[in-house]
Amino acid sequence: MNIKINSLENQRQLLQVELDSLKTKKERNRLGQFSTPTLLANSILKYTSSLLSKNKKIRFLDPAIGTGVFYSALSQKFSLEKIGASKGFEIDKHYGIPSKNLWNSTDLDYAIDDFTMATPPKNENDKYNLVICNPPYVRHHHITEKKEQLKYLSKKSANINLSLLSGLYCYFIALAHSWMKTDAIAVWLIPSEFMDVNYGKAIKEYLLDEVTLLRIHRFEPVDTQFEDALVSSSIVWFQNKKTINNYKVHFTYGGTIDFPNCEKNIPIDILKSEKKWTRFPLLNERIEINKPKLSDFFSIKRGIATGDNSFFILSKEEIEERGLPIKEFKPILPSPRYIKDIEILTDEEGNPKINHQLFVLNCSLDINRIKSKYLKLYDYLEEGIKRGVADRYLCKNRKIWYIQEKREESFFYCTYMGRSTSDKKAFRFILNHSKAIVSNSYLILYIKPEFKSILSNNLEIRDKILEVLNKITNSSMIEEGRVYGGGLHKLEPKELANVSAVDLANLLYTSLSSNVTVKKIA
Numbered sequence: 001m002n003i004k005i006n007s008l009e010n011q012r013q014l015l016q017v018e019l020d021s022l023k024t025k026k027e028r029n030r031l032g033q034f035s036t037p038t039l040l041a042n043s044i045l046k047y048t049s050s051l052l053s054k055n056k057k058i059r060f061l062d063p064a065i066g067t068g069v070f071y072s073a074l075s076q077k078f079s080l081e082k083i084g085a086s087k088g089f090e091i092d093k094h095y096g097i098p099s100k101n102l103w104n105s106t107d108l109d110y111a112i113d114d115f116t117m118a119t120p121p122k123n124e125n126d127k128y129n130l131v132i133c134n135p136p137y138v139r140h141h142h143i144t145e146k147k148e149q150l151k152y153l154s155k156k157s158a159n160i161n162l163s164l165l166s167g168l169y170c171y172f173i174a175l176a177h178s179w180m181k182t183d184a185i186a187v188w189l190i191p192s193e194f195m196d197v198n199y200g201k202a203i204k205e206y207l208l209d210e211v212t213l214l215r216i217h218r219f220e221p222v223d224t225q226f227e228d229a230l231v232s233s234s235i236v237w238f239q240n241k242k243t244i245n246n247y248k249v250h251f252t253y254g255g256t257i258d259f260p261n262c263e264k265n266i267p268i269d270i271l272k273s274e275k276k277w278t279r280f281p282l283l284n285e286r287i288e289i290n291k292p293k294l295s296d297f298f299s300i301k302r303g304i305a306t307g308d309n310s311f312f313i314l315s316k317e318e319i320e321e322r323g324l325p326i327k328e329f330k331p332i333l334p335s336p337r338y339i340k341d342i343e344i345l346t347d348e349e350g351n352p353k354i355n356h357q358l359f360v361l362n363c364s365l366d367i368n369r370i371k372s373k374y375l376k377l378y379d380y381l382e383e384g385i386k387r388g389v390a391d392r393y394l395c396k397n398r399k400i401w402y403i404q405e406k407r408e409e410s411f412f413y414c415t416y417m418g419r420s421t422s423d424k425k426a427f428r429f430i431l432n433h434s435k436a437i438v439s440n441s442y443l444i445l446y447i448k449p450e451f452k453s454i455l456s457n458n459l460e461i462r463d464k465i466l467e468v469l470n471k472i473t474n475s476s477m478i479e480e481g482r483v484y485g486g487g488l489h490k491l492e493p494k495e496l497a498n499v500s501a502v503d504l505a506n507l508l509y510t511s512l513s514s515n516v517t518v519k520k521i522a
Helices: 003-021 025-031 038-051 069-077 093-102 147-158 168-179 198-209 268-273 316-322 367-373 375-386 459-469 474-480 493-497 502-511
Strands: 058-062 083-089 108-111 128-133 180-191 212-218 233-239 248-253 262-267 298-302 313-315 329-332 358-361 412-415 417-419 429-432 442-447 482-484 488-490
Touching (some): 003 069, 003 093, 038 180, 038 233, 058 069, 069 083, 128 168, 147 168, 168 198, 198 268, 313 316
Antiparallel strands (some): 313 358, 412 442
16 A cells, blocks of 8 residues: 555544534535545445456546545555546535645645536546545535526436436536546445435436446445434446446445345346336335225325424414414324324314324414404514524425415324334324324325215224224335435335235225125235
8 A cells, every 4th residue: 555645544534533523413414514434435446446447547536525535545446557637526615625735745636616517528538437426415405596507507418307306416426427438437425315216216317328327235224324424325336338238237235345235136127117226136126916005095195394393383382371373273293203002082172182282373364364363473473584484495485484285184194204123113004083184204194085985983994994004014115115324214105105905905895885896805
C-alpha cells in the first residue's frame, strides 16, 4: 500500500468524525449526508476492480465525494500509473474545504460545486470510465426550486423520465450518465427502496433499457450500513452499454459483497415484468394465479396526513381548556403503538373506548365564517399561522391550509408499518366499532358495496372477518410490501390490496344472502 495514501486515509477518517460531529443529526439527515464506512468502500473497490479493463487507465468520478472515501480506496487498490484521472464534486463547503485541503497533494481534482448543475464533458476522451458514488439521500420534499430543472436534465442526459417524487439520488444517477465513457462501469450505493416504490420505476427502466445492469447486492434490512441512518442499502453495478437479449442480472443478498448469503441470476425479461425487485434473490419469479385478493373485497386508502399532528390532533381535555367547539372535531385513533387490542369498542357518542381519546380538527368552514361563529377556534388557527403550521409542506399545498382530507370511519384498519420477530407479525388488522378515523400510520379497508349488507348489525361476521384477516401469513404481506433499514416493513394501499385473500373470499361469498350464487374458492 502506498505509505502516503495510507497516512492520508488515517487523516481522512479522523476528519470525517470531526466534521460529522460539527453538524446535528437532523442537519445531516435533511441533506442526506451519510458517509460510507471505510470497510464497505474497500469491499466495493475490491469487487469492482474485477469488472475493469486491465488495458485501460482508470478515469474516476465521484459526484458526491465528501471526504473522499472512494478515492482513498481506489488509490489503495491501484497504482498511480493505473489511475489516469480522478475528479470529485462536493456541494457542502463544510466538508468540501477541509477535504480538498486533505487531498491537495494528490492528483484528485476536487471541485466544491453542485454536481447536478455542472456541465458534463463533450469530448469522449474527457469522460470517465469508472463512476462510484454514495449520492445524497434527500427526499423529494427537500428538493425545492430545482425539481423541474433536474427532471429536464435527467431526461436529456439519460432518457430517464423521473417522477417529481424521486429522491435526489435518482437525479444523480441520471445526470452521471452524460459523464460516462462508452463501456464505463458505474457503482451506486443507494437505498433499496428504488426497487419497490413507484418513483423507482424510471430508474429500473434505465437500468434495463439504457445500460447493462450487472449486479445488485442488497444488504439485510437489519444490517444497516450507516451508523446514523436507518436506510436499507443496496449496491448497483452497471456498464454503459445496451443490454443484449436473454441477459441475466446477478442478484445477491445478505452477508458481504464477496460472500453473500443468497444469490441468483435473474433474466431481464422477468425484471421487466416484476414490480418489486426486492423479492430477488430470496424468492423465485412471481407466478400470477387468478385467486382472490383483498382488492376484490375492500377499497383501501391510507389514513389522513394532517400536516402537523401536534396542532390538528388534540385530547378532549385540551379542546375543553381552549374552549374549542367539539362538534368541529372528529375522533381519531392514536398511533398503533398505543393500541394494544385488535378490537376498538365504542361509547354512546361513537367515541372509541380507549384510555387516551384523541380528536382531529374536522372543520371545513372558511376563515371568516369561523371568526364569526367560533372566535376561540379562529384564535387557535391564528396561533397555528404564527407557529408556522400553515407553511408546512402539506398545509401550504392545500386550498385552505387547515381543511383535512375527507375520510369516513371504517370497521377495518390495518397498521401501516411494523417490525417482524419470531413471535410478532409486522402488520395487524383492527376491528373498529367507533366513529374514529385514523391517521396515515394506518391503512383503511372500506368494504365494497356488494358486501356491505352482511356487515350491518352483524357483530359475528365482523369478528370472523377480523379473524380471517389476522390469519393472513406474515410472509404473504411482507412479500407485497417494502422494507427499510432496521427491518421496518411498510405497506402502501395498492400493496395491501394485492395480498391474497382466499379464506376471506370463502367467508364472504358464503355469507351473502341466499339469492346470491355461492362461490367456493379452491
